[in-house]
Amino acid sequence: MLGLACLMSVSLMACGSNEGSSNGVSGEIAVYTRDSSSGTREAFEKGVGFEGELTKHATEVTSNDDMAAKVGGEARGIGYTSLSTDFEKNNVKPLKYEGVEASSETVLDGSYGLQRPFMFVTRASGDFESEEKEQLVAAFLDYLQNSAEGMAVVQKAGGEVDLSKAVAWEELASKYPVLQQDNSDITITTAGSTSVEKTLKAALEAFSPLAGNVKFVMNQNGSGDAVPRTLGKEKDGANKADIGFASRAFKEDGSEDIASAMVSGQYCIDAVVAVVHKDNPLEDITQAQLKDIFTGKITNWEDLNK
Structure with a gap:
């Protein structure tokens, strides 16, 4: 009788069917975003084209790992992370972007559209x-950035x-006599x-034994x-650092x-x-769809492909 009731129901969704959602997920989209200081957030918003237009209903997370954990724990969630994220461990699935899967090949040849540089800067x-x-x-x-060994680790x-473009570390190391002493x-x-x-x-763990066991x-x-x-x-306070890293280009303003x-560099x-x-069956997403989701124009999974 239960099966008959489901067949006669006006709303198949009431009996657990996912029909009515174009991608098999129904209900309100749970949007996750990085905090405002994040280079990942800036690269994502610039790449998709909605800087300053993020929906007020987005939930902020503090790191790539936090993002993966939050989306992996929310069946209706969507967010964005670095390609280096352990997707399987966090129960998340990376989506193709405009039909292109993110991979070493597609990033280096430029065919994958959402990419960004990893930059560094030092003290004077x-x-x-x-x-x-x-x-x-x-x-x-x-x-x-230059040695064959270091680049392979990265x-x-x-x-x-x-x-x-790599150079053997043995050739580069000869420029730095300090490497030959105890730097522990x-x-x-x-x-x-x-x-x-x-x-x-x-990279730091691989470099340390090559540099007199310097710590980090x-x-x-x-x-x-x-x-x-x-x-x-x-730079001279409790939070001072020797090297700073950004997952975006440094600002020129x-x-x-x-x-x-x-x-x-x-x-x-x-x-x-x-x-x-x-478990979300969605495999591919377009720039327009991402923009509509993250600006709040689309708020339900059922409306994604309308």
Whole structure:
């Protein structure tokens, strides 16, 4: 009788059917976004084209891991994370963007549209705690962005790099005599983007035994911290750092002046990926759909493809 009642029901949704939703999920879309200091958020909003128009109903999260956990725990959720996220572990599914899957190949060849650089900036030359630390920072960044060994570590951790430009670390290391001494009493402190944590941690751990066992402390809170803590108002306070990282380009409007840095640059490319709960049957999403969801024009899954 229950089955007959379902067949006769005006609303199949009342009996647990997903008909009436164009993608198999029904109800209000739970929108998740990163905090305002996030480089991932800035890259996503710029890439999709809705800067300053985010729906007031979006829930802010504090990091890539937090985003993945929140969306993975909400069947009606949607958010965005770094390509280096462990999707399976967090019960989330990455969506194709305009029909293109995010991968090493599509990021490097430019066919995947939502990508951003992983950038770094240091304190000014002469503004480190010691000359040895300054040399170690310079050596690490050379290892990170130019050496075959360092680039391979970054790639394995999810960063996209062009290995055809790599140089053997043995050749680069000869420029830094400080590497030959015991540096276990020196600590390099990093700050900035949370999105870089996976690639940065892997690179620092690989570099330490090559550099006299130098230590490191990662204190990542968002891309907006990178410049203030190395070159700006926080560089001499409790939150000071030796290297700041951003998961976006540094701003050219005067708010992030990096001209005085000892060195700055890009060490890899990452993709920003729209994610939904793993049980959501949606596989692909367009720029227009993402914009409508994140600005609040579309608020229910049933309306996504109308």
